[in-house]
Amino acid sequence: MKCHRLAPVIGLLLYAASAWGRGSFTIEDIRVEGLQRISVGTVFNYLPVKVGDQFDPKQSAEVIKALFKTGFFKDVRLEQEGNTLVVVVEERPSIASISIEGNKDIGTDDLKKALKGVGLSEGKVFDRQILDKVEQELRRQYYSRGKYGLKITSEVKDLPRNRVAIEIKISEGRVAKIKQINIVGNNKFSDKELLQEFELSTGNLLSFYTKDDQYSKQKLSADLERLRSFYLDRGYINFQIESTQVSITPDKKEIYITINVKEGDVYKVSDVKLTGKLIVPPAELTPLVQIGPEDIFSRKLATESSKAIADRLGDEGYIFANVNMVPDINEAQKTVAITFFVDPGKQVYVRRINFHGNTKTRDEVLRREMRQMEAAWASSSKIERSKTRLDRLGYFQEVNVETPAVPGTTDQIDVNYNVVEKPSGNIMAGVGYSQVQGIIINASVSQDNVFGTGKRINFTFNNSYVNTIYRIGYFNPYTTLDGVSSGFDLAYRKTNAQNMNLASYNTDVFSAGGNLGIPLNEFDSLRFNLDYNHTKLKQTVNSSQEVADFITRNGDKFNYLTLAAGWVHDSLNRAIFPTEGGAQRFSVLGTLPFSDLNFYKASIKLQQYFPLAKDFTLMVMGEVAYGDGYKGTSTLPFFENYFAGGPQSVRGFLANTLGPRTRPNQVTGNGGDLPLGGSSKLVGTAEILFPVPFLHDSKSVRLGGFVDVGNVYCGAFKTASPDTPDCFYPSRGSFVRYSVGISARWLSPFGALSVSIAEPLNAEKGDKTQPFQFSFGSGF
Template sequence: MLAALASPTVKGADSFVVEDIQVRGLQRISAGTVFNYLPVNIGEKFTVQKAGPSIRALFKTGFFKDITLEREGGTLIVNVVERPSIAKIIFEGNKDLSTEDLQKALNSIGLAEGKVFNRLVLEKVEQELRRQYFSHGKYGLKIKTDVSRLTRNRVGIHIKISEGRVAKIKQINVVGNKVFDKDELLKQFELSTTNLLSFYTKDDQYSKQKLSADLERLRSYYLDRGYINFAIDSTQVAITPDKKEIYITVNVKEGELYTLEKVKLTGNLIVPPEELIGLVQVGPGEIFSRKNATQTSKAISDRLGDEGYAFANVNMVPEIDEEQKTVAMTFFVDPGKRVYVRRINMRGNTKTRDEVLRRELRQMESSWASTAKIERSKTRLERLGYFESVNVETPPVVGTADQIDVNYSVVEKASGNLMAGVGFSQTQGIVFNANISQDNVFGSGKRVNLAFNNSDITTQYRFGYFDPYFTLDGVSMGYDIGYSARDANQANISNYSTDVINSGFNFGIPLNEFDRLRFNIDLKHTKLNTSSFTSTEITNFVEDQGDKFLTLATSIGWTHDTLNRAIFPSAGGQQRLSALATIPGSDLEYYKVSYKQQQYFPLAKDLTFRLLGEVAYGDGYGDTDGLPFFEHYFAGGVRSVRGFNDNTIGPRDSNNRPFGGSSKIIGKAELFFPVPFIEDAKSIRLGSFFDAGTVSDGFEVSNLRYSVGLSGEWLSPFGALAVSVALPLNADENDDEQMFQFSFGSGF
């Protein structure tokens, strides 16, 4: 630059009028780019004082590594030497971090393919890569960078990486604790020393981010137990010279225990005070808990949000008495302005009609915004089953302080299927099926189904129609007609078969947001077929009742459903109570009653615990003595009590074949967790379970069968797959055990 300023072509004349500007030395960069940054225009007077700013302006672009200015008559000559561009960045040896992640990291510091190569930036590469690998606990990292010249002023960068072994945590110490022992405090940490599950959880690999989260959990542990002056004085992280082991020491100061003296609500409460008092989770005389205080603040804020105060603030104001070791807590309520919904917008529903989505909404336009109703509307859209994902945003209306728009965006999935396929079940064998279904006919939300299924057990033909909104109030209506032939012997049951022709009509009535009544009327003709191997119980039934039956049955069902999702729920529950009876005058007169409840408890982000219980009972009345045997209940199998063969638990007939019973009890406890090494697996899950169940003729609890094991469920593109490995705990000599079970091609 100094040479250019002192060159005779510029210095020879104090000033001149620029008649033309020429740029020499360009290869990739256009002359127009130079003119844009050059603070000199044709027709202006150019002086020596302008040379320095001109050169600095071009250097600031980062495109050039050398710039000189010359004068030829009235022409200003700009000589440049371009920096090379990066043609390719090649990583070698990276295993723990993907090439894509490393490219993103280097792009953040200005080193990426297509960008100008700057050696000053290259010097930051090793520092950035070390930062990335250190965060994954790899401190034995070695990096070598080679830069090779290519044609057309380009370079290739080759980065060789030797990751080394992950440094493992050898010891974690907590110093200064007196109230709680070290083991209790270390249970709050995600980080840990090496244990049997570390290969999966990787909890023995040090991470600065994880340690920060653990220290915050430790702080919360003390604050939730009344130690409001708790402090972490220092944290030391030491690594051994071979960079394979890490020692962590946390120095703490516990402070004194504080209790609550009084709790007060103040501000503009909006709703009746007694309602808010019921939301307060802290009280005088209790040990101070920041967790309970925060939950109280959130509960009050959510309650105000239901009244339209979407931006309400509930501030916790503690008054600490250091002498008495007490806290006076005041919750100051500032509701702000009531917020109204201007518009509700639907986006992404290219096939489904707007009305199908809007009839699921609980938040209305031009009414005040309720956070609970907005979220409930989202849940109802997700439960339709028409969409892969549903998202909601509530942007404020520009120019107003009390209005928002509610924008629901959906990603539609195929709701119609034309399928012909093959499934397999250990009980049913090979299952051939053809199915034409449309859950959302012409985007109307109506469902039409035409199905054919053929297996070793059942041959079935069925046509069905269902309208979930037969009326605007949500009354549903549907009907179906079908034929099925069933060989019970192939299903591990007594030796007989049935041919059934049926038609039915149903409608449902919503009682409230979560409860629904359903009514069914079914006309069924049953033909019973026996053989020379049929048991005496069945032959006696045929002699007494015949082998052809025409029945008209009515049923009523009640459902209470708070599940957050229809497939693989993680929270909420479901209760079902149903009762069925054939009308007097039918060829067979009987009734059946059942109740089923399941509840999901989210234990952590990826852990869900489920409890399920089911009881059922049936009997005959009038001229029918007992529940007809082909209406019996059965238990055992991958969908029931796992570890026992399908339908084999319970009473047996004179041929020692499973005969079922008039009552059933099923219980399940299951812990669901994600599949290791698979991220965002929404259609697959694993579980550990405890099953119990029995079938009898009178709720004989002493005959309960138990099993424990592991399960897996996958909603694959080809159908639902369920597998289990179970160990029966109290099987007797007559039970048919089956440790490994699976079923493919049917719903969960």
């Protein structure tokens, strides 16, 4: 308690001691005087005496302390009238209003929320001590943001009816920038090499986003640990950080950091041993040790070895295994002998697997994704894999797992999965716009998790400048308990190709088909599709020679049955916005020999995600595809061609415009030099993905910087074949097109939105470019 609060209490105690000189008495009544807002009952709740008690003058100190401790009163005194105890109080004022001025870096609502958390809000009792604490906390918040020129003034104004108004005025000042970071004592490594390990820096072009030039005590502590790890991972086992000095200029605008280090000598590993209760045969554990004799000592490799051994024991039910790396340092020979001491603990098994938060999705849908079974030995990898499979369903915003021990046991745990469901259904009707399709009138009903069963149904109507589509579909991911999936689709599509930036022709297509998926193992599966297509091809006055020749040879109505088979290897950690793992797909499709058209198509698509740092991911994608005709069909039908350019392939180029071009119609002279697509395709992307800066919840938004490459070709990847009758490709420079740019992806409540700004790097004369592009409703 501060002095200004202690003084009146001491005085009151002295007063109380003198006021009870007449001795003790039996309390027949208690009267409270001076109350304004606080009820009498509240005072009685805190009084340590009651009617009927024998009151002794020595108890006065206890009563006064009890009432002062409530924080409601700034003055308390006790009086006696006969056998009545009179409690006279003076209430502290209440807070009528709180105003904050001058804050820019921290929002007013955020500040008021923080003030409310420490008891300083409108309607509360005012306590000057709390206001002092608030000022200290504000300084701490601003100092952590590098604003050391901060000035805070607080004014408390008295108002009628025992109220006060609090005014907090903030002058934030400028952010203090790190001017210099010096490392003293480093002889083996340069300052530049060491400072690359630091999060803090003296500033660069990205500092406005990373804030790495703003000093923070927490960031400096983390950087010092990185510096220590840097040396320990390179054999400097006796490395020490002897001191750290942080100084700020008098104007509080610049900060200088000096770090004094002692490097020591490099130590090599002389021997590596495994000891303790190994459980698993040493022959299985030895390959997990990543460091061996004659290697330079590395704490990182030693730690990773300990974790790998512990994880291996966790697969045997010893999920609480403890593997300690014990170094034995020989200072004379500059060597270290490493002993991994294994303490497996008790083998535990899973009592129950529980799910929480799945208000709609049935337990059986979650339980069939489990790789860890109840009543079986616990396995760390199976528990984590089960979590990943729940994430990959796409039904949940978040999935967490806990493994608490069962009370009263030493060999049992429960596995609790906590999920946060997201809407998996969509009912939509409206009008939209697309760069490629123009105005779109659409209506759709889709449900990825109908009635919580995991089954998917959809009905879609779409009427745009390009397409009129009616589609109904059904998919069951678990037709059998073994995970065999099946489904069907019925669709009618009417397309105006010229409005898709392609050659001029129209198609009416009715299709019906079924699909089957067979899992091979945890990551691999086979997919089969059998589809019937009835296609009607229509010429227009602007149709090219390729369209006219195809109809002359093959007619304009086709019935064909396609059989497709594919292999998928999918190790992505999430269905949406993955951050690690990959997906590899190989598929072949061909029409059956008795069809009106005979052709085949094959493609390989590889996609991989590499975690780079916290919240930063590298995505690499590549696709190669080829198609051709067989039997009586000389080439791949042009309406089955591959296309490139646009939001889904090489961004920065107008959608579908890369590759071969049409020749003018020999009769009308129309339809020349329009994109036709190609029978082979090559595209690739490398993209750095990261969250939106300053956005607290960025799970539905992601930014990226990318390089795209790709093109489509005549035949077997030919770029110039003007003599080919069915594929005219004037010489147009490079084998592939390149572009660079930035992207944004948002899983909005109305669908997935993708936006990109790209700059083509090698556009040739005649290429159609489009720097700004977006797509809505497509998956990514």
